[in-house]
Every structure is written in C-alpha cells, then in structure tokens.
C-alpha cells in the first residue's frame with residue numbers, strides 16, 4: 715500500500731484554510747487531517763463540525779477527522795453530516811461505547827478509525843480490529859502540534875500490523891500522528907504505518923512540496 719500523507723491543518727493558517735489545503739493538494743496530498751479538540755479530553759479547543767462542513771465545500775480531498783473529544787457518541791453524527799470521510803475517535807474517551815460508535819460511522823458509509831494515546835497499550839483495541847478501517851497510533855500526547863516524537867510508541871505500529879494480519883484486514887490503515895518529520899516518518903513506515911499525519915513539519919516548511927515528498931521517499 716502506498717503511504718498516505720495526511721497534512722494536519724492544526725498548523726495551517728486558520729484564517730486561510732482553503733488556501734493552505736489547496737497548497738497541500740497541489741503538492742500531491744490526497745487526505746487532509748482535521749484535529750477536533752474540545753478543551754476537555756485535551757487541554758486545547760480547535761475546530762468543530764461547522765468548519766468541517768465549510769471545508770467540505772472547499773476541497774475534494776479526503777477529510778480525515780480526528781476527534782479528541784470526551785463524548786464522541788454525542789457528536790459523531792454532526793461530523794458525519796458535515797461531510798467527514800474518515801472519523802477517528804479515541805479509545806480512552808467512551809471505551810464502553812466503542813462498538814456503537816464504530817457502527818454509527820460505518821452505517822453512514824464512512825471510514826471508522828480508533829486512536830490510542832501513548833500510554834494506552836495496543837492490546838486494548840485488538841478486539842475492535844475486525845470492525846475498523848483505521849487505527850491511529852499517537853506518537854505524542856494529543857492536544858498540541860509541534861511536539862517531539864515519542865519513540866516508545868513505535869512498537870505499537872508493529873503490534874497493529876500483526877493484528878491486521880491475524881484478522882485478515884489487509885486494507886487496514888495504520889496511521890501515526892505526532893512529531894512526524896522526514897526521519898520519524900521512515901521509522902514508522904518501516905514498522906508498518908501506511909498513513910502519516912504531519913502538521914508543523916509540513917506547514918512550517920519553506921517548501922511544502924519538498925516537505926511532503928521527504929515523508930514518502
């Protein structure tokens with residue numbers, strides 16, 4: 715599977731999201747990563763469903779929505795209706811409702827992802843693998859862009875790749891998010907990641923085309 719780059723607009727200019735998304739699209743990105751934070755599950759507040767709805771009209775890129783919110787069950791419908799293509803929520807938020815939330819996303823014909831924070835073991839999500847389209851392994855504590863890549867999370871990529879093999883999910887997206895640059899990207903793809911989220915590395919670079927290329931080459 716070709717490595718999919720999902721530039722995180724958390725590091726884009728929030729007054730010029732359409733312009734910045736067009737930049738990464740011109741550089742070859744097929745997905746755009748949208749970080750939704752509620753100031754409760756994580757300390758920061760960012761984007762809500764109305765912004766996703768506007769972005770849906772502004773781009774044809776795959777809208778890869780990462781919910782870092784305490785109550786995904788309550789809000790998942792809003793993001794479906796806003797036009798998200800992939801909805802990823804955190805295992806740590808409402809773990810007893812995980813299957814219900816996945817079902818709601820799948821029933822709407824969207825791709826469903828689950829994410830785990832650095833301290834959560836990969837074993838926590840093994841039983842959900844048959845129902846998932848994506849697993850997002852956080853390689854920083856969620857909440858902020860521009861943090862340092864946590865090497866200790868890397869082995870979880872291999873764990874999830876093994877789960878995918880065991881359950882015959884050859885098309886499972888294994889995504890990493892946090893501190894991705896040209897060096898950490900290679901470490902992650904070598905371990906089996908096939909989707910890389912990068913925010914500050916892409917949007918703070920002088921040459922977005924080269925930055926994106928350097929993640930896949």
Ligand code: DX5
Pocket residue numbers: 722723724725747749780854855856857858859860861891892893894911912913914915
């Ligand atoms: C962090 C977010 C990330 C963030 C990554 O909580 O989930 O998507 O934008 O930023 P960088 O690539 O700068 O670490």
Ligand code: ZN
Pocket residue numbers: 722747748749780891911
């Ligand atoms: Zn993210």
